[in-house]
Amino acid sequence: MSTKHTCEQVDNEVSTTVNHTDTAPVHIQGNQMGLCLCPVCKKLNLTTNSNCRRCYSKLATRNYASVQQSWALLVTATILLVLANVYPITLLTNRGVVTNDTIFSGISHLVQTGMFPIAIIVFTASILVPWLKIFGLATYLAAISFNLPISKRKLMVGFHVIEWIGRWSMLDLFVISLTVALVNMGQLLDAKPAPAATAFALVILLTQLAAKVLDTRLLWDRLEKT
Amino acid sequence: MHELDDHDSIILCRSCDLAVRKRALPSSARALCPRCDTALYDAPYCSINGMLAMCVAALIIFIPANLLPVLEIHFLGSIRTTTVFEAAIAVWAQGYWVVGLAVMVAAVIAPAVLILSILTQVLIVKLKLQQSFWQRTYTSLLKNQGLIAQMTMLEIYVISFLVSAFQLSDFSDVYFGMGTFSFTMLFVIILFLQREYNLEHMWSFVDEH
Numbered sequence: 001m002s003t004k005h006t007c008e009q010v011d012n013e014v015s016t017t018v019n020h021t022d023t024a025p026v027h028i029q030g031n032q033m034g035l036c037l038c039p040v041c042k043k044l045n046l047t048t049n050s051n052c053r054r055c056y057s058k059l060a061t062r063n064y065a066s067v068q069q070s071w072a073l074l075v076t077a078t079i080l081l082v083l084a085n086v087y088p089i090t091l092l093t094n095r096g097v098v099t100n101d102t103i104f105s106g107i108s109h110l111v112q113t114g115m116f117p118i119a120i121i122v123f124t125a126s127i128l129v130p131w132l133k134i135f136g137l138a139t140y141l142a143a144i145s146f147n148l149p150i151s152k153r154k155l156m157v158g159f160h161v162i163e164w165i166g167r168w169s170m171l172d173l174f175v176i177s178l179t180v181a182l183v184n185m186g187q188l189l190d191a192k193p194a195p196a197a198t199a200f201a202l203v204i205l206l207t208q209l210a211a212k213v214l215d216t217r218l219l220w221d222r223l224e225k226t
Numbered sequence: 227m228h229e230l231d232d233h234d235s236i237i238l239c240r241s242c243d244l245a246v247r248k249r250a251l252p253s254s255a256r257a258l259c260p261r262c263d264t265a266l267y268d269a270p271y272c273s274i275n276g277m278l279a280m281c282v283a284a285l286i287i288f289i290p291a292n293l294l295p296v297l298e299i300h301f302l303g304s305i306r307t308t309t310v311f312e313a314a315i316a317v318w319a320q321g322y323w324v325v326g327l328a329v330m331v332a333a334v335i336a337p338a339v340l341i342l343s344i345l346t347q348v349l350i351v352k353l354k355l356q357q358s359f360w361q362r363t364y365t366s367l368l369k370n371q372g373l374i375a376q377m378t379m380l381e382i383y384v385i386s387f388l389v390s391a392f393q394l395s396d397f398s399d400v401y402f403g404m405g406t407f408s409f410t411m412l413f414v415i416i417l418f419l420q421r422e423y424n425l426e427h428m429w430s431f432v433d434e435h
Contacts (some may be wrong), residue, residue, distance in 0.1 A: 027261055028245045029242045029243045029245070030244070036238070037240055040369050041368065041369065042265055044237060054433060055368075055429075057279055102391070110393070113396055115392055115396075118389055122393060124307070140248065140342055152242075152261075155259065159241075160241075167382060170379050171382050171385060171386050173329055174313075174333065174382060174390075176317065176387045177317045177325065178296075178313045179394065180316045180317050181392065182307075182308050185301065185304060185306075188301075189397065191322055193317055193320055193322045197317075197322050198324045205328070217240075217241065220242035220262065221243070
């Protein structure tokens, strides 16, 4: 795509116009120039102003507490994700026989009946994505908290992937709600949600919040020496 | 304030705070942050009339999408149907209100609010409503736009039709109806509406006065 092309030109222009004395392309943080973005409407503002000149929201250059908030949400989400995987997520009654299905046993049932494409979709949405999200966010937060030497660019790409893909975990909850609404024929055939469903819903909410609340600029404030 | 006007061509990356000089872009190109690859801005591609048309279409299709059943199963002679709304209520009625609320917000409430919000914004811009009431409404709608867009999950719901249909076909006959079609069309219209919509461009109408 033509996207890469434009970004390099943007980069060149920045390094020549902003820092006249320095010939080498230096990356300058907006913070050092006395500029900041409005946290609500993303309008450019002076850091000395207290409110945004466009939407009058309160300005803050960095949200330092966001790392702690994000850690707290992430730890809670991890505990809930363990519960969501251990406890049954649906309760199926088939001709009087009651079976408890966990997330994993539901997927292995799909594999046994030969529905591989659906099994892969459900596996990705319910197991792979939540765990990837938690490990990814933990790596990102650890890189900020402990100054780990991981490529910041790669971390940022990973963060955007996590932000985008995280929503897809909702798939499992939609499927459960459709199944519960349709399959209600008493002892003959009946599906009901089970405790893990609530835990799973909270995992999605908390991990999305953890990603949303985090101020990613904190990672980039420590400029790389190389 | 005059200091800021010197900086009007500079923008800051919202992910890493790098100062970047803004330049004109050809349409369909997107400027990425040279340091962290976050999308910075794209060429304004935000037709007010086009969005108005899509809002009206989305509002009309929203009614059958939520009133007609989206899935139907036949099992030993008995027929069960459900709409998106009933599916959310069914989980809620079992005591799992967290799950029910999540489904309801993502599939019914957020899309409705999204359509109404964009429709109001478009009408305010198109009819040039300058009274402070409308301007305040406009600003507060724009402030919440990102959150509402994030909570709208129609694309995931459409995939969940397929997953449920395959899972249920294990022990019953599954049928799709007009509701499924309407819901899928609602998803397609909102997808194009969100592609057309550009938050930064909508904010620029506030800058003008």
